[in-house]
Amino acid sequence: MTVFRAYDHRRDAAAFRALNQRTFRDSVPPGEPVDEAEFRKHHAWLLEHFAPQDPARSTVFVAEVDGQYAGHIWIGTQTDFFTRRVDPWIFDISVLPEFRRKGIARGLHDHALKHLRATRQATVGLQVMAHNDVAAKFYAKLGYKARASSLVRKV
Numbered sequence: 001m002t003v004f005r006a007y008d009h010r011r012d013a014a015a016f017r018a019l020n021q022r023t024f025r026d027s028v029p030p031g032e033p034v035d036e037a038e039f040r041k042h043h044a045w046l047l048e049h050f051a052p053q054d055p056a057r058s059t060v061f062v063a064e065v066d067g068q069y070a071g072h073i074w075i076g077t078q079t080d081f082f083t084r085r086v087d088p089w090i091f092d093i094s095v096l097p098e099f100r101r102k103g104i105a106r107g108l109h110d111h112a113l114k115h116l117r118a119t120r121q122a123t124v125g126l127q128v129m130a131h132n133d134v135a136a137k138f139y140a141k142l143g144y145k146a147r148a149s150s151l152v153r154k155v
């Protein structure tokens with residue numbers, strides 16, 4: 001049985017941290033050099049700064065399959081560069097590999113949308129890395145449309 005529920009820091013912190021760290025590490029484009037120790041330090045800073053356990057900064061829902069941690073959605077906020085409007089922003093949706101393609105991420109997203117509607121939010125956004133084709137397909141399926149793209153080049 002699959003259950004979608006609120007994040008419980010005492011129970012979920014280790015599983016959340018491990019899966020989120022893996023997703024964020026995989027978000028670094030292939031070929032970009034990474035100092036692994038620095039990356040882990042940075043990830044610890046992200047968790048401290050954006051605090052998944054703090055409802056003032058983050059909203060997290062967890063998916064459990066037969067009592068096992070299967071994935072999560074982590075929502076924070078993003079300030080719009082042009083208008084300074086603060087909108088909900090998906091920091092991470094991740095499902096453990098053994099639970100993928102079973103509708104769990106879609107279920108997490110549906111659960112989060114209900115919460116965002118109940119709290120009267122009008123939009124939700126996210127960033128998807130250019131090399132993450134699976135995530136791009138997933139978000140397209142869920143109705144997300146590109147609003148901008150970020151470009152970079154060597155100097």
Ligand SMILES: CC(C)(COP(=O)(O)OP(=O)(O)OC[C@H]1O[C@@H](n2cnc3c(N)ncnc32)[C@H](O)[C@@H]1OP(=O)(O)O)[C@@H](O)C(=O)NCCC(=O)NCCS
Nearest residue numbers: 092093094095100101102103104105106134135137138141
């Ligand atoms: C992206 C991710 C969250 C999808 O999780 P999931 O539970 O497997 O997704 P769902 O089963 O709910 O899929 C919903 C729809 O998304 C699309 N989709 C999901 N995975 C896909 C894949 N590998 N290839 C193509 N389309 C895919 C499909 O349209 C799917 O519907 P369908 O199965 O009826 O065809 C999962 O692959 C993951 O955790 N990836 C690593 C972390 C990541 O990159 N997260 C996003 C960046 S923050």
